[in-house]
Amino acid sequence: MYFKKYPFILIVFMLTVGLIGCSDKPNDPTEKMYTILENVVSKEKTFENQQDPLVALEKKEKNLYNQILKLxxxxxxxxVKLADEALASAEKRKELFETETASLKESENEFRKVADLKEDFANPELGQLANELYQIMENRYRAHDELYRQYTKAINHDKELYGMFKNKDIPLEDLKNQVKKVNDAHQKVYTENEKFNKYTEQYNDKKLLFYKKAGLDPAK
Structure with missing residues (x-):
């Protein structure tokens, strides 16, 4: 049996950057847009902070699994000791992922302010970029919704497998079937994670283009 683990590494937003050339008009749509986009980055700081711990726990569980197979x-x-340790790790991953998801929801609530702003640009090019940013971000949030569903299922399958290891009388066929469920679940997580990463990259690129077109040059 081989228990495939796909590192859960997400591409996160560009860090908040200082900008020069920002408008001093508080009601200017460009200024409002800038404020919203940078607030979104701030909201996702908690999301970003979950990445390294999540990856570390996944690597830990893979190591525990390999140790179990050798015994x-x-x-x-x-x-039993190793299985209990893996179960505790999976539960911790679940907590971290819930924290990450809550951070994304805060980000989404902030970003929705763009909906009322994206039609206010007198410059049609900036208006078009704002619309494209909004659509990309909508796709990104929906991608994470699906990622959340698949990752939650994967954790549950992981925990079921770890629990089965503690049963002395578990049939080998049952273990094989559960490992297949785990592998299939993690493949789906990998696929959805790739979609999320793609939209994040697109957003980062489009956001940078918006800043440049708006005269908001990143400070060096």
């Missing part, structure tokens, strides 16, 4: 039933006590 025979004569070392059942050690198998």
């Amino acid at each position: 025979g039933m004569k070392e059942y006590g050690q198998i």
Whole structure:
């Protein structure tokens, strides 16, 4: 049996950058847009902070799984200990991912302010870019919704497998079937993660283009 683990590494927003050439008119749509976009970055700081711990826990569980496979039933006590450690790790991953998702929801609530602003630009090119940014971000949030569903399922399958290791009488066929479920679940997570990353990259590029076209040059 081989338990495939796909590193859960997400591409996150560009860090907030200082800008020069920003309008001093508080009601200017460009100024409002800038404020919203940078607030979104701030809202996702918690999201960003979950990435390294999530990856570390996934690597830990893969190591625990490999250790379990090397043990025979004569070392059942050690198998139970490792399985319990893996279960605790999976539960911690679930908590971190819930925290990450909550951060994305805060980001989404902030970004929705763009909906009332994107038609206010006198410059049609900026208006078009604002519309494109909005659509890309909508796609990104929906991609994370699906990622959340698939990742939650994957964690549940992981925990089921770890629990099965603690059953001395579990049929080998049952273990094989569960490993297949785990592999399939993680493949779906990988696929959805790639979609999320793609939209994040598109957003970062489009945001930078908007700033340049608006005369908001990133400070060096």
